[in-house]
Amino acid sequence: MSRTGGRGLTAVPGPVIEVTGVEKRFDRVVALHGVDLAVPRGTVHGLLGHNGAGKSTLINILATQIRPSRGTARVAGYDVVGEAPQVRRRIGLTGQSATLDERISGRDNLVLIARLLGARSRQARARADELLESFRLTDAAKRQARTYSGGMQRRLDLAACLVGRPEVIFLDEPTTGLDPESRLTTWQVVRDVVRDGSTVVLTTQYLEEADRLADTITVLARGGVVASGTPADLKARVGGRTVTVTLAAPTRLAACVQCLRGAGLRSTPDDTRTKVTVPVGSARDTAAIVRTLDDAGIEVAELLLAEPSLDEVYLSLTARPPAEAPERTRVSSPHSVRRSRRE
Numbered sequence: 154m155s156r157t158g159g160r161g162l163t164a165v166p167g168p169v170i171e172v173t174g175v176e177k178r179f180d181r182v183v184a185l186h187g188v189d190l191a192v193p194r195g196t197v198h199g200l201l202g203h204n205g206a207g208k209s210t211l212i213n214i215l216a217t218q219i220r221p222s223r224g225t226a227r228v229a230g231y232d233v234v235g236e237a238p239q240v241r242r243r244i245g246l247t248g249q250s251a252t253l254d255e256r257i258s259g260r261d262n263l264v265l266i267a268r269l270l271g272a273r274s275r276q277a278r279a280r281a282d283e284l285l286e287s288f289r290l291t292d293a294a295k296r297q298a299r300t301y302s303g304g305m306q307r308r309l310d311l312a313a314c315l316v317g318r319p320e321v322i323f324l325d326e327p328t329t330g331l332d333p334e335s336r337l338t339t340w341q342v343v344r345d346v347v348r349d350g351s352t353v354v355l356t357t358q359y360l361e362e363a364d365r366l367a368d369t370i371t372v373l374a375r376g377g378v379v380a381s382g383t384p385a386d387l388k389a390r391v392g393g394r395t396v397t398v399t400l401a402a403p404t405r406l407a408a409c410v411q412c413l414r415g416a417g418l419r420s421t422p423d424d425t426r427t428k429v430t431v432p433v434g435s436a437r438d439t440a441a442i443v444r445t446l447d448d449a450g451i452e453v454a455e456l457l458l459a460e461p462s463l464d465e466v467y468l469s470l471t472a473r474p475p476a477e478a479p480e481r482t483r484v485s486s487p488h489s490v491r492r493s494r495r496e
């Protein structure tokens with residue numbers, strides 16, 4: 154894999170990644186079927202899906218490691234099949250397993266890559282040191298990479314992918330196996346490279362990661378897209394907000410359910426029978442809950458408004474019988490998504 158960078162070489166308008174009707178077959182296995190995707194420049198796009206959903210296959214097609222059986226994909230304005238060398242010059246890739254030279258030091262690995270990309274010796278060392286610092290590897294910089302822990306090797310691999318400041322960066326499960334601190338470090342580095350203009354496509358099994366980091370998300374299931382949009386779009390589409398009411402006196406539970414029903418609100422008591430959860434469509438519903446219970450003289454100990462989590466969204470989107478064809482649910486066009494960077 155060429156790790157050559159080249160940001161600024163092209164000024165392609167529109168999405169930096171465009172996938173249309175991509176299919177990939179491995180003999181009889183259909184790893185991807187009819188996948189469409191558009192990722193705006195300077196954003197983070199998260200690919201979610203169960204094991205075997207096709208995430209790595211899609212990343213590998215976009216990074217020119219494998220060819221699609223059908224359909225087209227363009228990265229930074231170039232076709233991944235017909236113009237693979239141009240694509241390779243503009244991307245960085247880290248796969249699910251590290252690919253560094255374990256016999257030399259972490260620093261030498263990064264210096265070597267920078268030199269291969271054409272940097273002068275001093276520049277190469279400066280870039281290596283900068284990345285080692287970002288990934289908290291300075292103390293281990295001079296040790297052979299094979300002495301690094303698994304998490305350190307993952308971070309070094311990610312650093313190696315960024316040496317050439319690529320225009321588009323593909324990260325296949327970049328934080329798998331990392332401890333919480335290293336995960337936060339990686340998130341910060343992703344935010345930094347995107348702030349500097351790169352586009353990142355990452356796969357993850359951690360839904361919180363996608364929620365915190367991704368501007369837009371595509372959920373794959375059994376090789377097809379089942380939903381795409383911003384994390385907020387997906388939550389709004391699948392789950393509603395809920396208000397959980399904790400009663401001051403559990404004896405009022407039945408009265409609470411009854412008077413909420415009278416106000417047209419469906420409430421479900423929890424197992425402890427001290428709380429009820431009410432789906433709410435708007436702020437008006439929340440106000441109605443408060444007013445109704447107050448009018449009925451039912452004292453409330455706590456009122457909690459909860460957003461659906463991305464976990465709930467994911468489970469509801471991907472929990473389908475295998476025989477059922479995935480239904481396409483485009484929630485919103487990624488083109489229209491405005492950046493809202495979450496810290």
Ligand SMILES: Nc1ncnc2c1ncn2[C@@H]1O[C@H](COP(=O)(O)OP(=O)(O)OP(=O)(O)O)[C@@H](O)[C@H]1O
Nearest residue numbers: 179182183184202203204205206207208209210211
């Ligand atoms: N080289 C290959 N030869 C045959 N089948 C393959 C090959 N690569 C992937 N597949 C199959 O394609 C499907 C998608 O695999 P892929 O690795 O893209 O899934 P994934 O979403 O990345 O899963 P995971 O979360 O486990 O990494 C799986 O059924 C897998 O077995």
Ligand SMILES: [Mg+2]
Nearest residue numbers: 208209210249
């Ligand atoms: Mg994978």
